[in-house]
Amino acid sequence: GSSRDAILSTNGLTKKFGGLTAVDSVDFTVDEGEIRCLIGPNGAGKSTLLELITGQLTPTDGDIYFDGNELTDMEPHRRMDAGISIKFQSPHIYESLSVEQNLRVPLQRTDRDIEAVLARTLDRIALAEKADEPASDLSHGEKQRLEIGMAVTLDPALMLLDEPVAGMSVDETADIAELIRSLHDDGMTFLVVEHDMEFVRKISEQVTVLNQGSVLTQGPIEAIENDEEVRRIYLGE
Numbered sequence: 020g021s022s023r024d025a026i027l028s029t030n031g032l033t034k035k036f037g038g039l040t041a042v043d044s045v046d047f048t049v050d051e052g053e054i055r056c057l058i059g060p061n062g063a064g065k066s067t068l069l070e071l072i073t074g075q076l077t078p079t080d081g082d083i084y085f086d087g088n089e090l091t092d093m094e095p096h097r098r099m100d101a102g103i104s105i106k107f108q109s110p111h112i113y114e115s116l117s118v119e120q121n122l123r124v125p126l127q128r129t130d131r132d133i134e135a136v137l138a139r140t141l142d143r144i145a146l147a148e149k150a151d152e153p154a155s156d157l158s159h160g161e162k163q164r165l166e167i168g169m170a171v172t173l174d175p176a177l178m179l180l181d182e183p184v185a186g187m188s189v190d191e192t193a194d195i196a197e198l199i200r201s202l203h204d205d206g207m208t209f210l211v212v213e214h215d216m217e218f219v220r221k222i223s224e225q226v227t228v229l230n231q232g233s234v235l236t237q238g239p240i241e242a243i244e245n246d247e248e249v250r251r252i253y254l255g256e
């Protein structure tokens with residue numbers, strides 16, 4: 020809503036890969052305390068946009084502001100310290116380490132009470148009983164929960180999730196929706212890239228549609244689902 024403050028905003032954010040403009044002059048805002056979903060066809064620039072926000076990628080042009088500070092030239096680890104965490108689209112867990120050892124990885128450089136954070140995180144992602152199992156033994160859904168858990172250990176103000184329910188069963192998807200909502204209840208702001216509209220409907224009020232690197236439209240989920248251009252471009256109708 021208009022009464023809330025922006026936690027994240029971009030101005031003219033652009034990323035070119037050679038001759039291809041993956042993100043094209045995007046002006047985009049996420050309000051503090053919301054769960055925003057970002058949808059759009061394959062190749063629309065969704066993952067690139069998230070990786071510009073975390074600093075994995077450097078913009079060709081434009082600026083990014085987070086919590087009142089300019090991020091544009093900040094190192095990725097400093098953005099994490101500032102309160103931005105991401106679960107990437109591609110898997111980033113360590114298969115040979117245990118669940119708990121995986122959760123320790125992002126905590127290595129912090130001065131947090133590691134044992135307390137571990138216990139709390141294992142509880143939040145409902146993997147306490149599997150703390151000592153190797154990550155390779157987890158189901159696909161559990162691996163995604165573990166990976167979200169790794170990002171949660173840092174207690175970010177803003178959590179970016181890139182396709183958190185891709186390839187999941189209905190039950191696993193419902194578990195992730197519940198996890199996001201409970202973290203949101205604890206005050207976390209989310210920007211979630213996801214294709215599964217059923218899932219989007221469960222977690223989000225406002226949806227942003229990206230197409231060919233630009234924001235096509237933005238609005239309440241019902242309006243987006245009934246938008247003719249969105250249906251044509253994105254839902255393939």
Ligand code: ADP
Nearest residue numbers: 036039041059060061062063064065066067068
């Ligand atoms: P989405 O996540 O919406 O599917 P991406 O952000 O991954 O889209 O990609 C947007 C466009 O940028 C695509 O055309 C993709 O091929 C291209 N792209 C992404 N990353 C790179 C890269 N590292 N080098 C070259 N092209 C890339």
Ligand code: MG
Nearest residue numbers: 065066067108
């Ligand atoms: Mg992607």
